[in-house]
Amino acid sequence: MTTxxxxxxxxxxxxxxxxxxPIEMAxxxxxxxxxxxxxxxxxxxxxxxxxxxxxxxLLGKYGEEGDRLLFKVxxxxxxxxxxxxxxxxxxxxxxxxxxxxxLRYDLTVPLARFVVQHRNNITFPFKRYQIQPVWRADRPQxxxxxxxxxxxxxxxxxxSLLNELEMVQIAQEIFKKLGVAITIKINNRKVLVALSxxxxxxxxxxxxxxAIDKIEKVGFNNAKSELVxxxxxxxxxxxxxxxxxxxxxxxxxxxxxxxxxxxxxxxLEGVSELxxxxxxxxxxxxxxxxxxxxxxxxxLNYYTGAIFEVKAAQVEIGSICGGGRYDxxxxxxxxxxxxxxxxxxxxxxxxxxxLATNTFPPATNLxxxxxxxxxxxxGVQATLPLLSKLRSMDITVELFxxxxxxxxxFDYASKRAIPYIAFVGSREIEDGEISLKNLKxxxxxxxxxxxxxxxxxxxELLNL
RNA sequence: GUGGUUGUAGCUCAGCAGGUUAGAGCGCUAGUUUGUGGCACUAGAGGUCGUGGGUUCGAAUCCCAUCAUCCACCCCA
Numbered sequence: 095m096t097t098x099x100x101x102x103x104x105x106x107x108x109x110x111x112x113x114x115x116p117i118e119m120a121x122x123x124x125x126x127x128x129x130x131x132x133x134x135x136x137x138x139x140x141x142x143x144x145x146x147x148x149x150x151x152l153l154g155k156y157g158e159e160g161d162r163l164l165f166k167v168x169x170x171x172x173x174x175x176x177x178x179x180x181x182x183x184x185x186x187x188x189x190x191x192x193x194x195x196x197l198r199y200d201l202t203v204p205l206a207r208f209v210v211q212h213r214n215n216i217t218f219p220f221k222r223y224q225i226q227p228v229w230r231a232d233r234p235q236x237x238x239x240x241x242x243x244x245x246x247x248x249x250x251x252x253x254s255l256l257n258e259l260e261m262v263q264i265a266q267e268i269f270k271k272l273g274v275a276i277t278i279k280i281n282n283r284k285v286l287v288a289l290s291x292x293x294x295x296x297x298x299x300x301x302x303x304x305a306i307d308k309i310e311k312v313g314f315n316n317a318k319s320e321l322v323x324x325x326x327x328x329x330x331x332x333x334x335x336x337x338x339x340x341x342x343x344x345x346x347x348x349x350x351x352x353x354x355x356x357x358x359x360x361x362l363e364g365v366s367e368l369x370x371x372x373x374x375x376x377x378x379x380x381x382x383x384x385x386x387x388x389x390x391x392x393x394l395n396y397y398t399g400a401i402f403e404v405k406a407a408q409v410e411i412g413s414i415c416g417g418g419r420y421d422x423x424x425x426x427x428x429x430x431x432x433x434x435x436x437x438x439x440x441x442x443x444x445x446x447x448x449l450a451t452n453t454f455p456p457a458t459n460l461x462x463x464x465x466x467x468x469x470x471x472x473g474v475q476a477t478l479p480l481l482s483k484l485r486s487m488d489i490t491v492e493l494f495x496x497x498x499x500x501x502x503x504f505d506y507a508s509k510r511a512i513p514y515i516a517f518v519g520s521r522e523i524e525d526g527e528i529s530l531k532n533l534k535x536x537x538x539x540x541x542x543x544x545x546x547x548x549x550x551x552x553x554e555l556l557n558l
Numbered sequence: 559g560u561g562g563u564u565g566u567a568g569c570u571c572a573g574c575a576g577g578u579u580a581g582a583g584c585g586c587u588a589g590u591u592u593g594u595g596g597c598a599c600u601a602g603a604g605g606u607c608g609u610g611g612g613u614u615c616g617a618a619u620c621c622c623a624u625c626a627u628c629c630a631c632c633c634c635a
Contacts, residue, residue, distance in 0.1 A: 109626085159633055162559075200635085228635085233559085235629060244635065304633090413635065440635030469593075497592095504595030519593060531594075538594085 110232070110240025116461070118445075121454050125272065125441050126225060129245045132268045133223040136260060138247050141222050143204040145229075146195040153196075155203045155426070157300075157395045163230045166193035197229035201246040202396075202423070202436055209250050210427040218251030218432075225441075237411040237443050246417075248436030250424070255367060258400045258419065259374040261437040265404055265415055266380045272444065273453040275407035276414075279387035282368050283397050283418070285351060286388075288361025289337065292354065293330035301326070302334075303391030309338055338388055344372050347386045367399060383407075396420040402437055406447045414443045461490065464530075465507045468494040469519035477518045480528065483546055491516075508533055514553065532556040 107113060114122060146167055153161055166189055173192035181188055198204050201224045209216060225245045234240055247264065249257040262278060269276045286306070290299045301324040305317045314335060321331045337354060340347055348369050355361030368386060375381045390403055399419030406414050417437030424432045448454050464484070466477050477493055484491045494503045507515050517529040522540075530552065531538040541552050 106626090157633095159559095163633080230634080232633075234627095235631095238634075242635065411635095412633095416635065438635065443635055467593085499592050500594050501592085502595085506595090508596060515594085517593070521593080529593090533595075536594095 108240070110234035110238075112239065112241075120461075121448070122441065122445060124454065125444055125448070126243075126245070128271050129268055129439055129441070130223070130225065132264055132271070133245075133247055136221075136247075136264055138221045138223040141205075141208065141224055142226060143198070143201075143208055143224070145197055145227070147198050147204055147207065149190065149194055149196040151207050151427075152199060152203060155396060155423075156199055160199060163232055164199055165197040165229045165231050167195040167197065168192055169194055198226075199230060200228050201226060201244050201438065202248065202420070205246070205248055205250070205436075206423040206434075207427055209432065210424050210429040213429060216250075219257075220250040221247070222250075223247045237446055239442055242443075243441040245439040245441055246436055248434050250434040251432050253421075253433040255371050255374060255400075257435045258371050259378060259380075261402060261417060261435060262375055262384060263378060263380050265402075265437065265439075266382070268439065269404070269415075272448065274414075274444065274447055274451070276383060276404050277407060278384045279390045279403045279405070280368070280371070280384060281387055281390040281401050282364040283399055283401055284360045284364025284367070285355070286364075286391055288355045288358040288364060289334065289388075291358055292361070293326070293333045295326050295330055298324060298326055300395075306334075306338060306389050307391045309389050314338070340388060344384075344386045347388070348372070364399075371400060396423050398422070400435065406443075409447045409450045411443055411446055411450075413440070414447060415439045461510060462492050462512045463490045464492075464514040464516050465503070465510075465512045466491060466493040466516045466518065467500060467503050468497045469517060470497045472523060473517075473519045476523050480518065480543070480546065484549070487547070487549070489549070504533075514556070530556065 149164070149166060152164055156163075169192055177188065177191060181191065205222065205224065209220060223246065225243065227241050227243050229241050232238055232240060247261070249260070262280075265276070265278060286303055287296070287299060290296050290302045293302075295302065298321075301321065305321045305324070308320070309317045318328075318331045322328055337351075340350060342350075348365060351365045351368075352362065355365060372381070372384075372386075375384055387403075390401060397418040398421040401418035402416060403413045404415035405412075415437060417435070419433065419435040421433045422430060423434060424430070466481065468474060469477075474493070474497075481491050481493060494506065504515065506512075513533055515531050515533060517531075522528050525540070526544075527540045527542045528546075529538055530541055530549075535556065537556055539552060539556060541549060545552075
């Protein structure tokens with residue numbers, strides 16, 4: 095064993111990926127189950143898509159930055175055998191020659207592909223949920239992994255703002271169940287488009303939105319110099335100042351925007367969408383901690399309407415949930431005219447938040463209820479039928495496989511947080527009973543085998 | 559992609575104005591008469607000090623490179 099270890103390479107997972115042990119899995123299941131339960135409650139159905147998509151499906155959907163972060167999969171066989179020497183010089187072009195597939199970067203683009211491909215079998219509006227890992231070739235850091243799970247819901251084929259409302263409701267509900275304090279930020283891409291027109295630089299939308307996004311972090315003046323560097327006039331940037339430092343209630347913000355953008359058709363459209371959405375949110379009574387944030391400018395370039403982002407109030411970890419409306423994502427795959435909205439929950443970051451705030455429920459540690467000590471030969475024989483009986487009663491039991499010293503068996507039980515240990519040895523066999531001991535309190539009782547049906551009540555006694 | 563941090567036992571780390579056999583705590587293994595654990599005591603296993611060069615009589619310790627790591631930026635979940 096030791097020699098083998100010495101000879102082998104150091105065991106590790108690839109950069110930015112992790113293993114999940116039993117405790118982590120119990121906690122992750124708790125998160126996934128909570129999220130999934132809410133998704134189902136609102137009528138969403140599950141789908142799954144492959145880990146790999148054709149690279150052509152993925153490329154160009156996430157902006158330049160996103161393309162760079164795609165994990166590409168080398169073709170099998172001998173992909174380089176047909177490559178001419180001069181083709182080796184352009185590494186970008188080369189990677190497209192030798193890689194036809196890529197790992198999915200999110201769940202939204204695969205969904206768009208899925209919808210287009212299966213359009214004839216789908217009933218619209220299509221409400222689906224999807225919980226699967228995604229991969230990004232990012233540099234890992236706190237709260238950022240190269241493999242992480244997204245939990246998505248999307249509605250495809252309905253442009254009603256009721257869908258946006260539903261996203262907000264579900265986010266509120268899930269984080270309430272999980273015990274995470276949040277703020278939900280909402281903006282509208284049309285408003286951002288209108289703002290860029292308003293300051294006279296409709297072509298600089300991307301530069302403007304990314305700079306706007308930074309204002310909170312680096313301050314207005316730094317963002318301003320960045321915008322000026324991007325070729326935007328100083329007067330134009332100054333026009334943004336009152337808008338972005340806008341404070342007050344959501345209704346005040348809306349009123350102000352209406353005035354500023356009164357000459358812009360898209361702008362007014364965006365503002366009235368915001369207004370209508372907030373009216374719906376009020377009617378539904380889920381307006382707590384929901385605010386308009388004009389500095390919210392999600393980077394994924396397929397969003398066209400509402401955009402959302404959820405931040406944990408108590409933990410600094412980036413957004414734990416985000417999404418928005420995209421009017422024409424399926425159009426890229428040849429099926430125009432379908433509007434969709436979606437939101438994605440970042441399970442791994444939510445995990446980190448629950449861990450940091452210590453809000454995992456204690457029950458997530460529990461595995462086996464009763465460990466039967468291995469007392470050797472006849473004890474084991476007498477135990478086997480009891481195990482089946484207890485399992486049929488839906489009690490999680492296991493028998494220690496080796497006839498080790500009891501000290502060791504106790505050790506095993508306490509390390510696995512098994513609350514009860516049972517003995518069936520020669521004494522018990524003689525008296526036709528089992529001994530049952532509570533590891534925590536140390537109290538022990540005898541239970542006649544014919545009364546096994548009442549074991550649950552007997553266990554209650556042990557807890558006193 | 560840019561900048562910084564740190565790499566010593568399974569884990570957390572100490573050692574570092576260069577000097578004989580590299581340490582601690584926790585964990586692990588065995589034992590303190592194998593039908594009762596968590597405590598305590600005793601003993602033990604386990605490290606080519608991330609890797610490769612260099613400086614030096616001598617390097618875990620200084621220099622360079624490289625890889626890995628974590629953090630920040632970018633971007634995002």
